[in-house]
Amino acid sequence: MSTQSKVPPAVRVAGALTALQGLTGLAFAVALVVRSFSAEKSGEVLGEAAYFAVLAGGVLAAGVGLVLGRHWGRTPAIVVQLLLLGVAWYMYGPSDRQLWGSLLGVYAVGTLALLFTNPVRRWALGVDSDEADA
Numbered sequence: 001m002s003t004q005s006k007v008p009p010a011v012r013v014a015g016a017l018t019a020l021q022g023l024t025g026l027a028f029a030v031a032l033v034v035r036s037f038s039a040e041k042s043g044e045v046l047g048e049a050a051y052f053a054v055l056a057g058g059v060l061a062a063g064v065g066l067v068l069g070r071h072w073g074r075t076p077a078i079v080v081q082l083l084l085l086g087v088a089w090y091m092y093g094p095s096d097r098q099l100w101g102s103l104l105g106v107y108a109v110g111t112l113a114l115l116f117t118n119p120v121r122r123w124a125l126g127v128d129s130d131e132a133d134a
Contacts (some may be wrong), residue, residue, distance in 0.1 A: 007069035008123050013113040015066025017107070018077040021084070024062050025056025074124050078115055084108040 032049035036042040059080050065073025084107045092101025114120065122128050 005022060006123065007126060008117070008119040010114040010117050010120050011069065011074075011123060012067050014111050014120070015068075016113045017086060017114070018065070018073075018080060019060055019063025021080065022056050022058075022060025025052055025059055029053040029056060040058060044092045071124060071126075074120075078112065081108045081112045081115070085112075106112060 021034060025054045029049045029052040032045055032052065036045035036049065039045045058076065062076035062080065066077055084104060088101045088105035088108060090101070091097045095101070
């Protein structure tokens with residue numbers, strides 16, 4: 001049995017959801033680059049775009065890693081979801097954007113739930129591969 005077939009489907013779904021977050025971040029970075037053409041201080045806007053592009057590239061890499069069944073993608077994906085929960089809380093409360101905060105919160109909690117299911121935890125710890133080797 002190959003290693004790829006042992007990857008739980010929840011890992012790939014969580015990876016796809018995380019990769020979608022990375023793609024959204026890259027789209028935001030592109031929008032900032034477009035905005036920089038009309039900005040008074042275009043250098044600052046381009047710097048912000050580069051910052052978001054690097055962060056979004058990391059999130060995208062974690063998501064692609066999970067889709068490909070790589071163990072290293074789980075921890076960064078968990079950290080991203082936890083950070084997005086803080087963003088969702090802020091959107092829901094202080095920013096008075098309850099709909100967007102709720103949607104983002106459900107998205108992040110759903111992805112976290114996928115990353116903490118028993119099959120995914122066993123896969124991440126390598127418990128199943130030890131039993132198969134015996």
